[in-house]
Amino acid sequence: xxxxxxxxxxxxxxxxxxxxxxxxxxxxxxxxxxxxxxxxxxxxxxxxxxxxxxxxxxxxxxxxxxxxxxxxxxxxxxxxxxxxxxxxxxxxxxxxxxxxxxxxxxxxxxxxxxxxxxxxxxxxxxxxxxxxxxxxxxxxxxxxxxxxxxxxxxxxxxxxxxxxxxxxxxxxxxxxxxxxxxxxxxxxxxxxxxxxxxxxxxxxxxxxxxxxxxxxxxxxxxxxxxxxxxxxxxxxxxxxxxxxxxxxxxxxxxxxxxxxxxxxxxxxxxxxxxxxxxxxxxxxxxxxxxxxxxxxxxxxxxxxxxxxxxxxxxxxxxxxxxxxxxxxxxxxxxxxxxxxxxxxxxxxxxxxxxxxxxxxxxxxxxxxxxxxxxxxxxxxxxxxxxxxxxxxxxxxxxxxxxxxxxxxxxxxxxxxxxxxxxxxxxxxxxxxxxxxxxxxxxxxxxxxxxxxxxxxxxxxxxxxxxxxxxxxxxxxxxxxxxxxxxxxxxxxxxxxxxxxxxxxxxxxxxxxxxxxxxxxxxxxxxxxxxxxxxxxxxxxxxxxxxxxxxxxxxxxxxxxxxxxxxxxxxxxxxxxxxxxxxxxxxxxxxxxxxxxxxx
Numbered sequence: 001x002x003x004x005x006x007x008x009x010x011x012x013x014x015x016x017x018x019x020x021x022x023x024x025x026x027x028x029x030x031x032x033x034x035x036x037x038x039x040x041x042x043x044x045x046x047x048x049x050x051x052x053x054x055x056x057x058x059x060x061x062x063x064x065x066x067x068x069x070x071x072x073x074x075x076x077x078x079x080x081x082x083x084x085x086x087x088x089x090x091x092x093x094x095x096x097x098x099x100x101x102x103x104x105x106x107x108x109x110x111x112x113x114x115x116x117x118x119x120x121x122x123x124x125x126x127x128x129x130x131x132x133x134x135x136x137x138x139x140x141x142x143x144x145x146x147x148x149x150x151x152x153x154x155x156x157x158x159x160x161x162x163x164x165x166x167x168x169x170x171x172x173x174x175x176x177x178x179x180x181x182x183x184x185x186x187x188x189x190x191x192x193x194x195x196x197x198x199x200x201x202x203x204x205x206x207x208x209x210x211x212x213x214x215x216x217x218x219x220x221x222x223x224x225x226x227x228x229x230x231x232x233x234x235x236x237x238x239x240x241x242x243x244x245x246x247x248x249x250x251x252x253x254x255x256x257x258x259x260x261x262x263x264x265x266x267x268x269x270x271x272x273x274x275x276x277x278x279x280x281x282x283x284x285x286x287x288x289x290x291x292x293x294x295x296x297x298x299x300x301x302x303x304x305x306x307x308x309x310x311x312x313x314x315x316x317x318x319x320x321x322x323x324x325x326x327x328x329x330x331x332x333x334x335x336x337x338x339x340x341x342x343x344x345x346x347x348x349x350x351x352x353x354x355x356x357x358x359x360x361x362x363x364x365x366x367x368x369x370x371x372x373x374x375x376x377x378x379x380x381x382x383x384x385x386x387x388x389x390x391x392x393x394x395x396x397x398x399x400x401x402x403x404x405x406x407x408x409x410x411x412x413x414x415x416x417x418x419x420x421x422x423x424x425x426x427x428x429x430x431x432x433x434x435x436x437x438x439x440x441x442x443x444x445x446x447x448x449x450x451x452x453x454x455x456x457x458x459x460x461x462x463x464x465x466x467x468x469x470x471x472x473x474x475x476x477x478x479x480x481x482x483x484x485x486x487x488x489x490x491x492x493x494x495x496x497x498x499x500x501x502x503x504x505x506x507x508x509x510x511x512x513x514x515x516x517x518x519x520x521x522x523x524x525x526x527x528x529x530x531x532x533x534x535x536x537x538x539x540x541x542x543x544x545x546x547x548x549x550x551x552x553x554x555x556x557x558x559x560x561x562x563x564x565x566x567x568x569x570x571x572x573x574x575x576x577x578x579x580x581x582x583x584x585x586x587x588x589x590x591x592x593x594x595x596x597x598x599x
Contacts, residue, residue: 015154025198028160031150032167032202036209038150039143039168040175043210044217046120046135046142047176053128054294066320070130070287074346075279077129081122082275082350089118094347096141096354097445100165100191103148109161110152115145122352130286130293132342136176137354143172147206163199166191167206175210177223179414182407183207189404190445224297226304226416230385232424239384240424243370244396244431250336250366251359251400251436255444257340258355265348278349285342289335290318292342296361303368303390304416312368312386329372332365355444359401360394360415367393391418395425396432403436403443405429468552468592473585474569476578480505481515481535487523488530490515501566503576504539511568511576513539542568546580555580 018027061067085093091112093099096119103111119138127135147168151161166187174183184207268274286292291299299315306312313325321331343358371389374380391412399408408429413419479497481490481504493502500517520538523529543562546555546569558567559582569577 011153018154024156024160027154028156028163028202029205031147031154031156031164032205033209035143035147035150035164035167036171036175036206037213038146039139039171039206040210040213040217042116042120042142042146043139043172043175044214046124046139047218049120049124050127050135050294053124057129058293061318064317064322066287067290067318068287070290070293070318071283074130074282074286074293077126077131078275078279078282078346078349078351080129081126081131081352082271084122084125085118085350085352086271089114089122091118093119093122093138093141093352095445096137097190099141100144100169101446103144104162104165104191108158109148109165111141111145111148111165113145113149115141116149117142119352123354126346126351126353127294130282131346131351131353132282132286132292132294132296132339132358133346133351133353134295134355134357134360135353136173136356138352139176140169140172140354143168143170143175147171163202166199167202170203171206171210173411174207175214177411177415178211178214178218178220179411180204180207180211182411182414183210185410186404186407189407190402190443222415222417224301224304224416226387226391226418228388228418228420230383230388232388232421235382236384236424237427239371239374239380239382239389240392240427241431243367243389243392244428245435246370247363247366247393247396247428247432248400248435250362251397251432252439254340254358254362254397254401255436255440258344258444261341261344262348265344271350274348275350278345278347278351281345282342282349285338285345288319289331289338291315291335291361292339295357297357300361300364300390300394303364304387306387329369329376332369336362336365336369355401356398359398363394363397364390365393366397367391388421388424391416391421392424392428396428399429400432400436401444403433403446405433408432468585468588470546470548470550470552470555470569470580473552473555473580473588474548474578475581475584478503478579480576482506483512483534483536483539485535486531487520487533487538488527490520490535491524491530494524501579503568503579504535505576509576510574511542511545511570513541514568515539545570545574547572548577552585555585559585 057073091114093115100111103109119141123133123135123138127133144165145168147164147166148161151164156164169191170183170187172183173186174180184203187203265274265277268277302315303312309325309328313328316322316324316328316331321327339358339362343355346353368386368390370393371384371386374384375386395408395412398411399405402408409422409425412425413422418425478499479493479502481493481502483504483506490502494517502515503511504513504515505511515535515538519540523533543564544558544567546558546567548569548571565582566579568579571577
C-alpha cells in the first residue's frame with residue numbers, strides 16, 4: 001500500500017527543485033499570484049451560490065403585502081447550516097476575521113484546511129435562505145486559509161505564512177468587491193500586517209490578480225452602480241461632519257448591542273436552544289422588515305439610485321408598511337435598530353456570516369435617513385442629496401464598526417465608482433472613527449482578542465510580545481525539593497544541578513516556595529548543620545508567580561515589578577510547571593523582533 005509520502009512524492013521533488021532554483025522572494029510572488037486566483041474563484045462561487053438560492057426562493061413573492069414564507073426560509077437556512085457545521089465540519093467557523101487575527105497572533109498563521117471551503121458552503125446556505133449577515137467575512141477567512149495552507153504545503157516559514165494569510169484576505173476583499181486598493185488597505189488596517197517593501201508587492205499582486213479574475217468572470221461594472229447628479233459643495237461640510245458623528249454613534253450601538261446579544265446566546269449550552277431563539281427572532285424580524293433578508297444589497301442599490309419618494313418607498317415592498325410612504329423614515333429607522341438583532345440572531349442561532357454587508361447596509365440607510373430628515377425639516381436651509389449621503393454613510397459605518405477609516409473610504413469609492421466624492425467620504429469616515437474610539441478603543445473584530453491580550457497590533461513591542469507565548473520560554477530543568485528535606489539532602493540536589501534556584505513542592509506538586517542558593521550559601525559547607533535545618537525553615541515565598549495562561553506582556557510586567565531574573569510558573573491550581581528566566585525571555589523577544597524586522 002502506498003504511503004502518503006509515496007503518493008505526494010512529486011510534491012517533495014518539486015519543493016527540492018524549487019529550493020535549488022527559485023529564491024524565496026521570487027517564489028512568494030508566485031504564491032501570492034496563485035492565492036489571488038484561487039480566492040477570486042472562491043469569491044465568485046460564493047456570490048453566485050447566494051444569488052441562485054435567493055432568486056430560487058423569492059422570485060415569485062407578492063410585493064404588495066407580507067409573505068409568510070419569510071417566517072420559514074430563515075429557519076430552514078439556519079437549521080441546514082447548523083447541521084452542516086456540527087455533522088460535517090465539526091468545528092467553529094464563526095467570527096472569520098477574528099479567527100484570522102487569532103491565527104496570526106497565536107497559531108503561527110496556520111489555519112485549518114477545512115476553512116478553505118467550509119465557510120463558503122455554510123455562509124452560502126445561511127445568506128441564501130435569508131440570514132441577515134454578509135458573505136465577505138467568510139470569504140476573507142477562506143482566502144486567508146488558502147494562503148496559509150498553500151504556504152504550509154511548500155513549507156514556508158512563519159513570517160511568510162503571515163504574509164500569505166494577508167494576501168488571501170486582500171485577494172478575498174478585492175475579488176468579492178472588485179476593489180483592489182480596498183483589499184490592500186483592509187489587510188494593513190484590520191489584520192495589522194506591517195507595510196514594508198517585502199510585504200507590499202505580494203499583497204498588491206494578490207489584490208490585483210483577484211480583481212482581474214473577478215472582472216473576467218462577472219464583468220467590469222461596479223458592484224453598486226452610482227451616478228453623481230449633484231456634486232459635493234463646500235457648504236455641505238458641516239452636514240458631512242454631522243453624518244460622520246451620527247455614523248459613529250450607530251456603529252457604537254451596533255458593536256455594543258452585538259456583543260450583548262452574543263453573550264445572551266452563550267448562556268444557552270444546548271445547540272437546539274440557541275437555534276430556536278435565533279431562528280424565531282430572525283424570521284419574525286425579516287417578516288416585519290423584508291430588507292433584513294440576506295445581505296441587503298438590493299436596498300443599497302435602491303437608495304443609491306432612487307430619485308424620488310416614489311422610488312424610495314419601494315423599500316417597503318413585501319411588508320405590512322406597503323403603501324404608507326409617510327412612514328418611510330420611521331420604517332428605515334426601525335431597520336437601523338433591528339439589524340443588529342437580526343445579524344446576531346443569525347450567527348447565534350447556528351448560521352454563518354460576517355458583518356461587512358450589515359455595515360454597508362446600515363451605513364447606507366443611516367446616511368439616507370440623516371439627509372432625508374434634514375431635507376424634510378429644512379435644517380440649515382440647504383438641500384442635502386440623499387443618494388450622496390447614503391453613499392457617504394456606507395463609508396462612515398464601515399469605518400466605525402471596523403475601526404478602519406481608509407478601508408471605508410477606498411472600498412466605497414471602488415464599490416460605486418464615486419471617486420468624485422472622495423473628500424466628503426474622508427470627512428465622514430474620519431469623524432465616524434473619531435466618534436467611536438471615544439467609547440470603544442477596539443473594533444468589533446479585535447475586541448475579543450484585545451481583552452485576552454492576544455491581539456497583534458502595529459505597536460512593535462506589543463506585537464512581539466503577542467507573538468510570543470509562555471510555553472516557549474518555560475525551563476523545566478530546575479530540580480525540586482520538598483519541605484521535609486534537611487540541609488544535607490538539599491546539598492545533594494545542589495550538586496546535581498547547575499541552577500541556583502530550587503522550587504519547593506509538596507506531594508501534590510503544588511508550589512510552596514523557593515530555595516535560593518545565595519540565602520543558604522553560608523551554611524551549606526557546615527556539615528554539622530546538615531541534619532539540623534530543614535527546607536521549610538529556610539525556603540522563601542516566591543516574589544511573584546507566572547500563571548501558564550498569562551500573556552507575555554503580563555509576564556514581562558511581573559519581571560519589571562519584582563526585578564527578579566527567575567519566576568516560577570504554575571497552572572491555575574498552583575501545580576508547579578517550571579521557571580521562566582528573564583534572560584531567555586529577552587533572547588526570544590530579540591529573535592522574534594529580528595524575524596519581524598527582516599526585509
